[in-house]
Amino acid sequence: MAxxxxxxxxxxxxxxxxxxxxxxxxxxxxxxxxATAILGSFATPENVxxxxxxxxLDRPLHEQYLVWVGNLMQGDLGRSFRLNRPVLDEVLExxxxxxxxxxxxxxxxxxxxxxxxxxxxxxxxxxADRLITLFVxxxxxxxxxxxxxxxxxxxxxxxxxxxxxxxxxxxGGGDFWDLLRHLILPATTLAVVAxxxxxxxxxxxxxxxxxxxxxxTARAKGLSERKVIYKHAFKSALVSVVPVIGIxxxxxxxxxxxxxxxxxxxxxxxxxxxxISTRDILLVQGGVLVVAASYVLFNLxxxxxxxxxxxxxxx
Amino acid sequence: xxxxxxxxxxxxxxxLGLAAGLMGPAAAQTPPNVLIVGQIAEPQSLxxxxxxxxxxxxxxxNIYDGLVRYADGTLEVEPALATxxxxxxxxxxxxxxxxxxxxxHDGTPFNAEAVKFNFDRMLDENHPFYGTxxxxxxxxxxxxxxxxxxxxxxxxxxxSEPFAPFLSNLAYPTGLIVSPxxxxxxxxxxGRNPAGTGAYRFAQWQxxxxxxxxxxxxxxxxxxxxxxxxxxxxxxxxxxxxEMLSGGIDVMVEVPPDNIATFADDPNFTVHEATGPHVWYxxxxxxxxxxxxxxxxxxxxxxxxxxxxVNDILQGTAxxxxxxxxxxxxxxxNDELEPYPYDPERARELLAExxxxxxxxxxxxxxxxxxxxxxxxxxxxxxxxxxAVGFDVSIETxxxxxxxxxxxxxxxxxxxxxxxAWMTNDPDTLPFLxxxxxxxxxxGGFNSGYYSNPEVDTLIEEARVETDxxxxxxxxxxxxxxxxxxxxxxFVANWRQNAVTTxxxxxxxxxxxxxxxxxxxxxx
Numbered sequence: 001m002a003x004x005x006x007x008x009x010x011x012x013x014x015x016x017x018x019x020x021x022x023x024x025x026x027x028x029x030x031x032x033x034x035a036t037a038i039l040g041s042f043a044t045p046e047n048v049x050x051x052x053x054x055x056x057l058d059r060p061l062h063e064q065y066l067v068w069v070g071n072l073m074q075g076d077l078g079r080s081f082r083l084n085r086p087v088l089d090e091v092l093e094x095x096x097x098x099x100x101x102x103x104x105x106x107x108x109x110x111x112x113x114x115x116x117x118x119x120x121x122x123x124x125x126x127x128a129d130r131l132i133t134l135f136v137x138x139x140x141x142x143x144x145x146x147x148x149x150x151x152x153x154x155x156x157x158x159x160x161x162x163x164x165x166x167x168x169x170x171x172g173g174g175d176f177w178d179l180l181r182h183l184i185l186p187a188t189t190l191a192v193v194a195x196x197x198x199x200x201x202x203x204x205x206x207x208x209x210x211x212x213x214x215x216x217t218a219r220a221k222g223l224s225e226r227k228v229i230y231k232h233a234f235k236s237a238l239v240s241v242v243p244v245i246g247i248x249x250x251x252x253x254x255x256x257x258x259x260x261x262x263x264x265x266x267x268x269x270x271x272x273x274x275x276i277s278t279r280d281i282l283l284v285q286g287g288v289l290v291v292a293a294s295y296v297l298f299n300l301x302x303x304x305x306x307x308x309x310x311x312x313x314x315x
Numbered sequence: 316x317x318x319x320x321x322x323x324x325x326x327x328x329x330x331l332g333l334a335a336g337l338m339g340p341a342a343a344q345t346p347p348n349v350l351i352v353g354q355i356a357e358p359q360s361l362x363x364x365x366x367x368x369x370x371x372x373x374x375x376x377n378i379y380d381g382l383v384r385y386a387d388g389t390l391e392v393e394p395a396l397a398t399x400x401x402x403x404x405x406x407x408x409x410x411x412x413x414x415x416x417x418x419x420h421d422g423t424p425f426n427a428e429a430v431k432f433n434f435d436r437m438l439d440e441n442h443p444f445y446g447t448x449x450x451x452x453x454x455x456x457x458x459x460x461x462x463x464x465x466x467x468x469x470x471x472x473x474x475s476e477p478f479a480p481f482l483s484n485l486a487y488p489t490g491l492i493v494s495p496x497x498x499x500x501x502x503x504x505x506g507r508n509p510a511g512t513g514a515y516r517f518a519q520w521q522x523x524x525x526x527x528x529x530x531x532x533x534x535x536x537x538x539x540x541x542x543x544x545x546x547x548x549x550x551x552x553x554x555x556x557x558e559m560l561s562g563g564i565d566v567m568v569e570v571p572p573d574n575i576a577t578f579a580d581d582p583n584f585t586v587h588e589a590t591g592p593h594v595w596y597x598x599x600x601x602x603x604x605x606x607x608x609x610x611x612x613x614x615x616x617x618x619x620x621x622x623x624x625v626n627d628i629l630q631g632t633a634x635x636x637x638x639x640x641x642x643x644x645x646x647x648x649n650d651e652l653e654p655y656p657y658d659p660e661r662a663r664e665l666l667a668e669x670x671x672x673x674x675x676x677x678x679x680x681x682x683x684x685x686x687x688x689x690x691x692x693x694x695x696x697x698x699x700x701x702x703a704v705g706f707d708v709s710i711e712t713x714x715x716x717x718x719x720x721x722x723x724x725x726x727x728x729x730x731x732x733x734x735x736a737w738m739t740n741d742p743d744t745l746p747f748l749x750x751x752x753x754x755x756x757x758x759g760g761f762n763s764g765y766y767s768n769p770e771v772d773t774l775i776e777e778a779r780v781e782t783d784x785x786x787x788x789x790x791x792x793x794x795x796x797x798x799x800x801x802x803x804x805x806f807v808a809n810w811r812q813n814a815v816t817t818x819x820x821x822x823x824x825x826x827x828x829x830x831x832x833x834x835x836x837x838x839x
Contacts, residue, residue, distance in 0.1 A: 031717040031720045032719065036719050046759045055449065112327060152557045156557060162338055171545055277716065
């Protein structure tokens, strides 16, 4: 298992490098440059040239890339010219915020998704199944930024029971409970779509498993219905649901871009959006690298868990 | 496995219970004597010489002072860190007497050496701290040849040519004075560890969450009433409105037009408005295509229903414009001009005269951007008005930085018209950079529509070096009349900046400079 994990991690390195080249090229190819972004309507060719020289952007592209790689090898991701601070500081801080949001969200959608899926499958065509299916469909169909605004409107503006945005109260907040209060709305909003997807897949997987011969055998042995469902069916169903949760982890990270913007969550998604529109190349590079690395890790984690659950994959 | 499921249900119930427990009315209301300002974005830096956005200016003007500042409610300069100044006959030397006994927030004294350090850092490539830049707007002071320390409290600027906007530029954020000791101590991290002489001093910056300033009890112009100022970046306009409605912030800037009425009708809020030196226009390609004929350019001005744009799309948050000099510059604005009336008939006549009926046009529109208001909807409305008189207009929409890259390179061979907006601090800036023949893109200016009128060129050049305000104003007025006739642009709107405060905020007002001065605000 350790060898397998090592191999997967090694394979990720060329992927990340390839990605960094693509990002670098795309940032260089799209029209508009950092100097124009900084200068706005004052971007005369003369001013642009001056800023480019001061930022080292007047050097050939491959040279800029090699400088970046060289610095990367020494753990230096460069300096964001938009934010006047080291990229690494910014990326780690922002990624931490995203990770908190995404992991709470992932826990929420796993719990509620699995529960809803099981209940739905066991009570197939019953009223619980119909109700859950209805909610799941609504959840999958609602655009998350719109749901976010709706939640703010209800809980922050109308009832005034939760903060509308941000991660901590800006003055006098900052403890764990403050963080939780600020997490409820964005984490729930972010979890809604993924909950729907997981619930649907769990339901399908459970129904599939419940039709298997060994389940009939278990029933024939005289096992109680509960035991059949939880001990035999759910465990096998989980094998096909776990990779989906792994993929949902990626979606949750991606979906965080909208949610972070709507809730002003200081995460990496919102950071990347801003960095791209201000052509902050180094910040984009650093951010994409970290997000991509975490995708690789999440998928690996899902595969490992799946292998542990499914004896056929263990070898 | 059964246990797993039990755990799942247990956790689910726990999560719901916890969420319910954490809800509570404590969410609303900000603390007294702390003013929380909802901004539109994270600041780039708190170094006034490196920033360019109005969003950043709103913070730095509360940390720093300049040698001069705009008098409350005007665009005219009054003493600040300099108590007095003398301008030589030839307009080339400015000698400032500095205020005595002023200290920077880091405890070091403000003096002539400090002033010299500030301008040398921006302008001299060999200065040891030039590398703490770049200083994008330092060209505001490119006519400064040298800064000389006469004595501890006297400093002399020598200019290479007379430059009338000099004093006004000193009052703008690029002219604010930073602490040399703090720059030396923090180097390129100065922008996150600022020290000025202003009413508030820097306390804390939490990335993308807040910038906190606290009152400077030793402020030379009287300590502020507030204990602290907090600037929160809230990029999404809807979220900003929601924060304001839920009581999470005390002041909100750049209120979307659609939400003004909601706040105006609610006694818990006060809506503030002020016109400023902002111009929104559509530049026309005067070099080639249909707009090379001035009659066609005038026709476009008659064809567009500006009243509709300003009242329906911008919902009264702007006024109709008729000149490259916005009315906010009261002394230089030509108030005899009347905007082109909405007259489609006249437009059709002019088009027939010019033989340009059915001309097809390419119109560059941007998705958003500083000062661009509601560009997509405005672009669509303008397109409809132009098509109504017989033009055939196709719109091309671009993201703002891409848009600027395309437009600043010049419209030749690309487009017939493009949206643009400017906010400036002196009536000189906009005409100088966008209307002169010497400001065509290939010469390094922003005259991307290639307008050229030698008389206008002369008037702008003369006004720039004229130090007598009366004579200078007369030159600008004459220039405006000529430009109005030539119609190099469709003149559209002057934006009224707006802000909303909660009812318990006192002493708040918006300045025509668009700078957010919070020195005299209280919130008991």
